[in-house]
Amino acid sequence: MRVLMLATNGFAELLESRHALLEAGIEVTLASITKESIQGVVYDDTSRSMSRTSVIPDVVLSEVDISKFDALVLPGGVASPDTLRMTPEAIDIVRGFVREGKWVAAICHAPWLLVEAGAMAGRRATGWYSIRTDLANAGATVVDEEVVVDGHFITSRMPSDIPAFSRAVVDAVGERLQR
Numbered sequence: 001m002r003v004l005m006l007a008t009n010g011f012a013e014l015l016e017s018r019h020a021l022l023e024a025g026i027e028v029t030l031a032s033i034t035k036e037s038i039q040g041v042v043y044d045d046t047s048r049s050m051s052r053t054s055v056i057p058d059v060v061l062s063e064v065d066i067s068k069f070d071a072l073v074l075p076g077g078v079a080s081p082d083t084l085r086m087t088p089e090a091i092d093i094v095r096g097f098v099r100e101g102k103w104v105a106a107i108c109h110a111p112w113l114l115v116e117a118g119a120m121a122g123r124r125a126t127g128w129y130s131i132r133t134d135l136a137n138a139g140a141t142v143v144d145e146e147v148v149v150d151g152h153f154i155t156s157r158m159p160s161d162i163p164a165f166s167r168a169v170v171d172a173v174g175e176r177l178q179r
Contacts, residue, residue: 001173002027004069004097006061006090006113010079011040013107013162015053017073020166026173028073031064032057033087040077043159050159061089071173072097076108076128076158085116094119103172105154107165111135114153124150126157 003026007014014030021028032038035057041050066072072094074081084090094117097104106114111127112134114120121139125148126132132142146161147154147168154172156165 001025001071002029002069003071003073003169003173004064004066004093005030005073005075006032006084006093007038007040007057007075007077008032008034008080008083009038009040010077010083011038011075012050012077012080013043013159013165014040014075014077015042015055016159016162017075017107017166017169020162020170021073021173024170024174026170029059029069030055030057031059031061031093033061033083035060038080040080043162045160045162048160061087061093064093066093066096066100066102069097069102071103071105071169073169074104074106074110074113076106076110078109081109081112085112091117101152103152103154103169105165105169105172107156107161108158111155114138114155119153123153124148125153125155127155128157
């Protein structure tokens with residue numbers, strides 16, 4: 001199984017989610033605006049603290065072929081989702097996954113990309129506290145739960161939800177494999 005992740009500078013929840021997917025035997029490709037190193041933070045569940053980190057993307061957005069992937073994972077942070085929701089190529093990728101009925105998972109501020117893609121109407125979803133009004137204005141029923149699965153959408157609220165979010169993504173991709 002192959003998962004695409006989209007992120008740029010200002011990401012969070014990326015490395016932890018990617019690690020869980022890789023541990024489950026899922027191939028992960030990271031796409032960004034550039035192939036240059038991107039900066040973000042990693043969450044330490046034990047100390048409940050964030051530390052700075054960086055990662056080098058595998059491909060740029062223009063190189064993404066959604067037919068090669070089974071699911072899309074959108075890590076959070078504030079800056080990364082905010083930048084990507086204003087990047088037409090990123091929104092086209094999100095819309096492609098939605099149109100194809102593939103799994104789309106978003107955590108923290110990343111549901112902003114689902115709002116921008118016009119994919120939240122009639123959905124049950126969650127996200128970081130400050131974007132919940134945006135989700136509701138986009139037609140979603142917003143709940144305060146660590147992970148919400150609605151159709152082929154998975155959403156989560158915050159860094160402490162990463163374990164539940166990652167399990168939901170691994171389960172969803174595994175379920176698709178069994179079909």
